[in-house]
Amino acid sequence: MEGDSVTLNSDVTEIHEDDDVMWTFGAEKSVIFRMNKKKQIFSTNDDGRKGRFRDRLKLDDQTGSLTITNTTTEHAGVYKLEINGAKTSSRTFSVSVYAHLPVPVIISNSSHCSSSSSSSSSSSCSLVCSSVLNVEYQDKNTYSCVLNNPISNQTTH
Numbered sequence: 001m002e003g004d005s006v007t008l009n010s011d012v013t014e015i016h017e018d019d020d021v022m023w024t025f026g027a028e029k030s031v032i033f034r035m036n037k038k039k040q041i042f043s044t045n046d047d048g049r050k051g052r053f054r055d056r057l058k059l060d061d062q063t064g065s066l067t068i069t070n071t072t073t074e075h076a077g078v079y080k081l082e083i084n085g086a087k088t089s090s091r092t093f094s095v096s097v098y099a100h101l102p103v104p105v106i107i108s109n110s111s112h113c114s115s116s117s118s119s120s121s122s123s124s125c126s127l128v129c130s131s132v133l134n135v136e137y138q139d140k141n142t143y144s145c146v147l148n149n150p151i152s153n154q155t156t157h
Helices: none
Strands: 006-008 020-025 030-036 041-044 057-059 066-068 077-084 089-095 106-108 127-129 143-149 152-156
Touching: 006 089, 030 057
Parallel strands: none
Antiparallel strands: 006 066, 020 030, 020 077, 030 041, 057 066, 077 089, 106 127, 143 152
16 A cells, blocks of 8 residues: 555665675666675666655665555565675565545436435436545445545445
């Protein structure tokens, strides 16, 4: 969810002095974090002009695990960890970040609509659900509008 932190675990118990640790992001494999203790290299890349990762990356220098704080949907994508040293290993992570859902609003596009309208009235009433353009009829003139994603939902009746 946007605003949360996510930690990408290296599954390594210890980074050795000679190990070169590199995290990349996206299809273009942009280097976003690099570490080599022996050479005293600890560098981050905030993703150029976009500043997508500025002040958001934290590397555990013992394990190589990467934490991304205050995530936005711009942080969704593929991350790759490569550790080169006495042993070479790599891991790939796919990160999804979902936006907070607004509370949907049901609106009428006609002045003929009212909660006291009888079903025998000859006038018609159209209802529209903000953001998704559909309203579900429940029963007895009750309608609901639902916005959802894989981790949350918002409903208005």
